[in-house]
Amino acid sequence: MTMRELPPAGRRADFFDGVIAVLPLLVAAAPFGLLVGALGVQKGMSPAEITLMSLTTFAGASQFVAVEMWTQPVPVLGLAIAVFVVNLRHVLMSAAIAPQVRRFGLLRALTGLFFLTDESWALALRRANAGHLSLAYYLGLCAPLYGTWSVSTAIGAVVGGVVDDPARFGFDFVFVAIMLCLAGGFWQGKRSVLPWLVSGAAAILAHEWLPGVWYVIIGALAGSLVGALQPGAARQGRPLDAQEALS
Amino acid sequence: MTADLFTLHPTALLALSGMAAGTYLTRISGFLLLGHLRPQGRLGAALDALPGAVLIALVAPQVAAGGVLMWVASAVTIVAARRLPTLLAIVAGVATLLLLRWVVA
Numbered sequence: 001m002t003m004r005e006l007p008p009a010g011r012r013a014d015f016f017d018g019v020i021a022v023l024p025l026l027v028a029a030a031p032f033g034l035l036v037g038a039l040g041v042q043k044g045m046s047p048a049e050i051t052l053m054s055l056t057t058f059a060g061a062s063q064f065v066a067v068e069m070w071t072q073p074v075p076v077l078g079l080a081i082a083v084f085v086v087n088l089r090h091v092l093m094s095a096a097i098a099p100q101v102r103r104f105g106l107l108r109a110l111t112g113l114f115f116l117t118d119e120s121w122a123l124a125l126r127r128a129n130a131g132h133l134s135l136a137y138y139l140g141l142c143a144p145l146y147g148t149w150s151v152s153t154a155i156g157a158v159v160g161g162v163v164d165d166p167a168r169f170g171f172d173f174v175f176v177a178i179m180l181c182l183a184g185g186f187w188q189g190k191r192s193v194l195p196w197l198v199s200g201a202a203a204i205l206a207h208e209w210l211p212g213v214w215y216v217i218i219g220a221l222a223g224s225l226v227g228a229l230q231p232g233a234a235r236q237g238r239p240l241d242a243q244e245a246l247s
Numbered sequence: 248m249t250a251d252l253f254t255l256h257p258t259a260l261l262a263l264s265g266m267a268a269g270t271y272l273t274r275i276s277g278f279l280l281l282g283h284l285r286p287q288g289r290l291g292a293a294l295d296a297l298p299g300a301v302l303i304a305l306v307a308p309q310v311a312a313g314g315v316l317m318w319v320a321s322a323v324t325i326v327a328a329r330r331l332p333t334l335l336a337i338v339a340g341v342a343t344l345l346l347l348r349w350v351v352a
Contacts, residue, residue: 024334046254049263056267066266074258080265087273089301095277096297102282109282113274118305125298158252173317176306177324177340183302184328192299199300200307207308219304220297227296228289235288 011136018140025119028174030152037156043070047157054153062086093121100128104135115142122182199223320344
């Protein structure tokens with residue numbers, strides 16, 4: 001397995017392509033970073049602690065859950081389990097992107113995956129579908145997200161209460177809007193219809209009946225299963241394999 | 248206030264380590280389980296359908312519970328995303344929702 005090395009100029013161009021692709025999403029990440037910082041301090045965490053959480057866990061939804069659970073004494077095991085469960089969707093995501101990141105080499109892949117988020121993952125796969133995903137492009141996606149998330153957490157923690165109620169400014173919908181835009185990049189016409197409908201329906205039902213965030217896993221698995229079982233799925237070639245064969 | 252800016256309580260550090268380790272485990276395990284495979288056939292189709300399914304599952308309950316105003320805003324976002332750059336599509340969707348909320352209120 002050979003890793004395709006780009007010349008330095010190509011690497012820089014790829015990195016900045018990634019930065020440009022992720023820029024619109026930073027606008028949405030920042031308010032939530034401010035909010036998680038402010039909430040963390042309200043719950044009794046020090047600004048250093050909540051910022052360290054953003055630097056080491058770096059996963060928005062699970063951090064809001066953790067902050068909500070943060071009491072004295074700190075429920076160490078409960079927090080670890082809750083955060084693990086909220087982030088279980090990453091297992092599916094890293095499986096889906098495995099064919100691409102393994103070309104980075106094992107050590108770089110394992111380092112790069114530390115920065116995997118819904119946003120960087122979706123944009124990275126979109127890039128792979130459009131041609132070739134380089135490590136430089138992937139880092140161009142991850143670095144601004146990581147910087148924005150941790151800096152905005154720190155600011156929110158120190159300044160506090162900057163964003164009282166995200167719903168008031170429509171920020172509750174910003175996340176939904178981003179996910180819908182990202183989903184649009186994976187629309188494959190007719191063969192997406194059934195998986196998407198099943199995924200949405202399963203997620204809504206699971207959200208109704210099950211606690212926590214199992215709805216994401218159940219919806220995703222249901223949609224993916226339908227994608228695998230629907231007529232013609234077995235013969236459906238992957239464009240990524242064709243790309244790999246060429247390189 | 249300034250004094251406890253940089254406080255790092257040992258228990259808090261332990262909790263943060265557990266959270267970080269658990270999260271990293273989720274981020275690498277799919278890769279470690281499937282990284283050596285070359286997905287084809289139905290497994291390939293399943294992985295192909297996965298990205299859209301994850302993203303739809305993430306938002307479906309919130310959109311469903313968001314009422315008619317959010318359904319309209321979601322539709323506007325999807326239509327806009329097909330013609331406009333992502334940032335403008337997001338702005339169009341959020342502006343629609345804020346406008347509708349303002350009109351209804």
